[in-house]
Amino acid sequence: MQLASYLKLSVAVALATIVLKTGAWWLTGSVGLLSDxxxxxxxxAGAMFALAMLTVAQSPPDADHPYGHHKAEYFSSGFEGVLILAAALAILWAAVQRLLSPQPLDALGPGLVLSVLSSALNGALAWAMLRKAREHRSEALEADARHLFTDVWTSAGVVLGLIAVHATGWLWLDPVIAIGVALNIVREGLHLIRRSTDGLMDRALEPEVRDQIRRVLDGFDQHSIRFDHLVTRRAGQRRHLELHMHMPADWTLGRVAAERGEVEQALMRAVPGLRATIQLLPMDVETHFDDAEPAAAGPPR
Structure with missing residues (x-):
């Protein structure tokens, strides 16, 4: 199944869970279920925006965006984080009103059944989406999956809390549960916004990927070849690497090109989706752009 198909399925499941959870709230009058x-x-809203951004991200390069549109996925993560924070404020407002004026709950059994059913749908979809997101390194899909997992845990907390309300008769537990839900999703919203910001600011590749790049280069770092000024960054599903490759000045152009081709192919085999920019230099020449001091050879940043 394609990435877009998962997000379309997420839209359909979101519509179904809205109906189920709204029904649960209507039956019970629980502000905890209303928050859910x-x-x-x-x-x-998040799934629809993620689908739109994924479509943009998969657009081919054009004259105005010669490096592609891969970073569009980060807007999805940030937008969903902002939506979560807005929902948390609405939940807190409703919870405080109910805390000031507690009300008895009705038809708790049927309401909880509807809530559990919606959570099962979200949980199954989130698990499948997270696996696909990690396989394709999709920020939009992963953000949506993580939010769905948050929704599952939120629903579980609401259900357990309402069972406690029924067992104890403490009506104040219902709005307290809703406040707990709001605080939990605030944490998730801030996490998504931070991930989006990191991506837009060209965060370096994951440490394990950088180690993998270093192992590949170590296999070539011999026979009068050395590498330095390694810099990495992420752009949605794309991974980028820039480095200097030093070789003897008396090598022929054909030999130099062949060596660089072997390095590029080895890097792309080891790290799917990697785009490497390799500047060729003689062994005794250093080129510096914005470094105050010459950068020593070492692991990619």
Whole structure:
């Protein structure tokens, strides 16, 4: 299944869970279940925006964007984080009002059944989406999957809390649960915004990927070849590497090109989606752009 198909399925599941959770709130009058339903509205908006951004990210390069549109996925993560924070404020407002004026709950059993069913749908979809996101390094898909997992844990907390309300008769537990839900999704919203910001600011590749790059280069770092000024960055599903490759000045152009081709192919085999920019230099020449001091050879940044 393609990435876009998962997000389309996420939209459909969000619509179904909105109906189920709204029904659960309507039956019971629980502000905790109302908060759960509000979060599902965020799921719907987030999935729709993620689908739009994924479509943009997969567009081919053009004259105005010669490096492609891969970073569009980061806007999805940031947008969903902002939506989550807005939903948290709405939940907090409703919870405080109910805390000041507690109300009895009705038809708790059927309401909880609807809530559990919606959580099962979200959990199954989130698990499948997270696996696909990690396989293709999709920021939009991973953000949506993580939000769905947050929704599952939120629903579980609401259900357990409402069971406690039924067992103890403490009506104040219902709005307290809703406040806990709001604080939990605030944490998730801030996490998504931070991930989006990191991506837009060209965060370096993951440490394990940088180690893998170093191992590949170590296999060539012999026979009068050395590498330095290694810099990495992420752009959505794309991974980028820039480095200097030093070789003897008396090598022929054909030999130099062949060596660089072997390095590029080895790097792309080891790190799927990597785009390497290799500047060729004689062994005794250093080129510096914005470094105050010459950079020593070492692991990519």
């Amino acid at each position: 339903a509000l979060e599902s509205l965020v799921n719907l």
